[in-house]
Amino acid sequence: MKSVTKPQAPGWKSIPMGGVITEPGNSEKYETGDWRTMRPVWSAKKCINCLLCWVSCPDAAIVAKDGKIVSFDYKHCKGCGICARECPPKVKAITMVNETEFEEQEG
Amino acid sequence: MGKRVALTGNEATALAMRQINPDVVAAYPITPQTDIVQYFSQFVADGQVKTEFVTVESEHSAMSATVGAAAAGARAMTATSSQGLALMWEVVYIAASLRLPIVMPVVNRALSAPINIHCDHSDTMGARDSGWIQLYSENAQEAYDNLIQAVRIAEHQDVRLPVMVCQDGFITSHGLDSIEILEDAEVQRFIGELKPSYPLLDPEHPVTIGALDLQNWYLEHKRQQAEAMKNALRVIPEVAAEYAKLTGREYGYFEKYRLDDAEIGLVALNSSAGTIKAEIDELRNSGVKVGLLKPRVFRPLPAKELREALLHLKVIGVLDRADSFSAFGGPLFTEIRSALYGAQIPVLDFIYGLGGRDFTMTDAGNIVEKLAKVARDGKVEEPITYYGVRE
Numbered sequence: 001m002k003s004v005t006k007p008q009a010p011g012w013k014s015i016p017m018g019g020v021i022t023e024p025g026n027s028e029k030y031e032t033g034d035w036r037t038m039r040p041v042w043s044a045k046k047c048i049n050c051l052l053c054w055v056s057c058p059d060a061a062i063v064a065k066d067g068k069i070v071s072f073d074y075k076h077c078k079g080c081g082i083c084a085r086e087c088p089p090k091v092k093a094i095t096m097v098n099e100t101e102f103e104e105q106e107g
Numbered sequence: 108m109g110k111r112v113a114l115t116g117n118e119a120t121a122l123a124m125r126q127i128n129p130d131v132v133a134a135y136p137i138t139p140q141t142d143i144v145q146y147f148s149q150f151v152a153d154g155q156v157k158t159e160f161v162t163v164e165s166e167h168s169a170m171s172a173t174v175g176a177a178a179a180g181a182r183a184m185t186a187t188s189s190q191g192l193a194l195m196w197e198v199v200y201i202a203a204s205l206r207l208p209i210v211m212p213v214v215n216r217a218l219s220a221p222i223n224i225h226c227d228h229s230d231t232m233g234a235r236d237s238g239w240i241q242l243y244s245e246n247a248q249e250a251y252d253n254l255i256q257a258v259r260i261a262e263h264q265d266v267r268l269p270v271m272v273c274q275d276g277f278i279t280s281h282g283l284d285s286i287e288i289l290e291d292a293e294v295q296r297f298i299g300e301l302k303p304s305y306p307l308l309d310p311e312h313p314v315t316i317g318a319l320d321l322q323n324w325y326l327e328h329k330r331q332q333a334e335a336m337k338n339a340l341r342v343i344p345e346v347a348a349e350y351a352k353l354t355g356r357e358y359g360y361f362e363k364y365r366l367d368d369a370e371i372g373l374v375a376l377n378s379s380a381g382t383i384k385a386e387i388d389e390l391r392n393s394g395v396k397v398g399l400l401k402p403r404v405f406r407p408l409p410a411k412e413l414r415e416a417l418l419h420l421k422v423i424g425v426l427d428r429a430d431s432f433s434a435f436g437g438p439l440f441t442e443i444r445s446a447l448y449g450a451q452i453p454v455l456d457f458i459y460g461l462g463g464r465d466f467t468m469t470d471a472g473n474i475v476e477k478l479a480k481v482a483r484d485g486k487v488e489e490p491i492t493y494y495g496v497r498e
Contacts, residue, residue: 012327017267017335018206019328020305021315 033061036079038096042072046093053083053094109287109354116244116279119251119286120186120212120272121146125156126294127210127258130181133161133172137191138224139276140214144186166191170198177207178316180306182258184209188276189216189230196234202269203238204332205316206304208261209269211239212254215377215428216276217462225463226276228376232429232438238332240270240339241406243376245362247284250274252356253403255289258298259346265338267304275378277463289354297353336407343404360409362401363416365391369398371478372417374443375426376402379459379466383426386471397475402439410446417447421482423454424474426494430458436491453487459494470495 016022047069054062054069061077063070084094114122121143124132132151136144151160159176163169169185176183187195192213202209213231217223231241242257244250250272257270274280289297305314320328340360347358364384366372373383380401390397400416417423425444427437435441440456447454457474460466474494481487 009323012330012334015324015327015331016305017328017331018204018305018316019318019320019324020205021318022305022312024313024315 031075032059033073033075033077036074036077037099038079038081039074039099039102040072040077040079040081040083040094041097042069043093043095044069046091048088048091048093050088050091052086052088056082056086058082109289111285111287113283113285114247114251114288115142115281115283116247116250116274117142117214117281118146119247119284119288120254120274121150122288123251123254123294124184124186124212125150126289126291127182127184127255127298128156128295129158129184131159131161131173131176131183132185133163133169133176133183134185135163135166135169135187135191137166137188139216139226139280140186140188140191140212142280143212143214166194167198170195170202173209173211174198174202174205174207177202177209177303178205178306179308180301180303182262182301183207184211186212186214188214189218189224192230192234193218199234199237199239201317204328206267206332206335207269208258208267208301210254210257210261211269211271212250213271213273214276214280215273223462224276226278226378226428227461227463228273228427228429229461231271231273232431234271235406235438238268238336239406240266240268240336240343241404242270242272243403243405244272244274244279245377245380245401246279246286247274247282248286248356249403250279251286251288252350252354252358255294255297256343256346256350256358259349260339260343262301263338263342263346264302264304266335266342268332268335268339273377278378287354287356293353297350340407340409358403360402360404360412361416362399362403364399364401366398366400366416367419368396370396370421371398371475371482372420372423373397373399373426373471373474373478374402374417374423374439375399376405376428376439379426379428379471382466382468383471386468386475389468390472390475395475395479405439405442408442408446410442413443413446414450417443417452418450420452422478423447423452424478425454425456426474427456427458428460430461440491453481453485454490455481455487456491457494458491464495
């Protein structure tokens with residue numbers, strides 16, 4: 001198993017004291033997808049583009065274009081699993097997979 | 108050379124606050140700090156200060172308003188005692204963690220329950236790990252001098268931490284003392300102008316203060332705070348040296364009284380130190396080699412220097428005017444003994460004076476006698492005792 005290499009965040013000597021944020025609007029850079037423990041894996045082949053998942057996603061993390069699902073925004077998806085649950089049982093185009101499995105693959 | 112005046116500890120503190128002339132004071136009166144707020148609000152009413160005085164409904168609000176003012180970029184102060192400090196609790200930590208250079212006189216008083224308005228150190232000792240610098244004062248002079256120095260310490264760029272300046276409730280706060288004071292202009296020159304780090308009232312440089320700080324950052328911010336405390340160990344003597352040039356009054360991490368050639372050592376904070384000094388003079392006349400170490404700086408703890416100052420003693424008695432209810436002695440005792448780790452010196456803890464119980468020269472003499480016995484016999488029967496308690 002390879003170790004996960006993420007870009008190193010700055011150390012304590014180089015950040016503003018007291019948790020002050022000096023760059024306005026930088027919450028855009030905050031990748032809340034970091035919180036996810038289960039990742040929705042989408043199969044384009046199985047998908048019937050009913051858009052139920054797109055409508056249900058509480059984080060608008062499913063990207064659709066021209067009435068079709070294009071991709072999942074993993075930088076913001078928190079892995080709640082609503083999409084997988086809402087995907088019609090006969091379709092099952094979305095499977096929830098533990099993030100640890102990707103750590104091994106993507107390492 | 109300053110002017111000599113007769114003032115109580117509270118009057119001296121209020122006077123120092125007038126001379127500091129902070130931008131904002133948000134305070135709530137509480138015994139025995141009440142005079143400070145009362146005198147200061149008079150200065151505000153009389154137009155002697157430019158301070159915005161915020162009358163608040165509780166100490167939680169007092170510290171909150173002070174934090175808000177300091178975050179805005181103001182030089183902000185408050186003052187409290189006992190239950191007031193306890194009610195401020197969550198915001199006390201926030202002041203330190205947001206690195207706001209607030210200065211707060213605290214007039215030491217016992218904590219409830221049972222309710223008691225008199226002196227002990229359970230209030231500020233409870234706040235010893237809140238991230239505030241703590242300076243302790245033996246008398247009105249020291250309360251005055253420490254408060255003025257506290258502004259410089261708190262606002263130093265390498266520190267940026269709040270400072271508590273402690274004095275004993277009633278004994279110091281209400282006792283009339285002869286003290287030497289500075290001219291207003293001298294105080295202003297000494298403290299200089301505050302250069303706030305990230306003022307909210309600077310629209311050219313917008314900032315967010317108090318944002319969520321999760322697993323990936325919190326440890327780094329706490330590490331910075333620890334470093335600021337270490338820096339304070341360097342800055343406090345620098346400020347004291349400058350203050351000594353101005354006033355001739357010298358301040359260290361602690362005061363040593365006839366300690367260097369002593370065999371028996373006492374360690375005590377605040378007003379009891381004065382009583383002990385008088386008793387030491389008596390005992391020295393009859394040949395007892397006894398001395399005192401009176402800590403001034405308790406946070407940060409100058410552990411190395413404390414150790415060096417105490418290492419030559421045959422026995423040490425620590426006087427704790429607070430218990431930590433750890434079943435392992437009071438807060439001063441555990442720190443002093445920890446600083447002396449590995450040294451083969453018996454250290455005894457005397458928890459005394461709780462709730463304002465009198466501490467006299469006779470009491471100091473009794474404690475020295477107990478310590479002398481330990482030095483003679485080399486045996487410690489009970490290292491932690493409650494001095495003067497009725498059995």
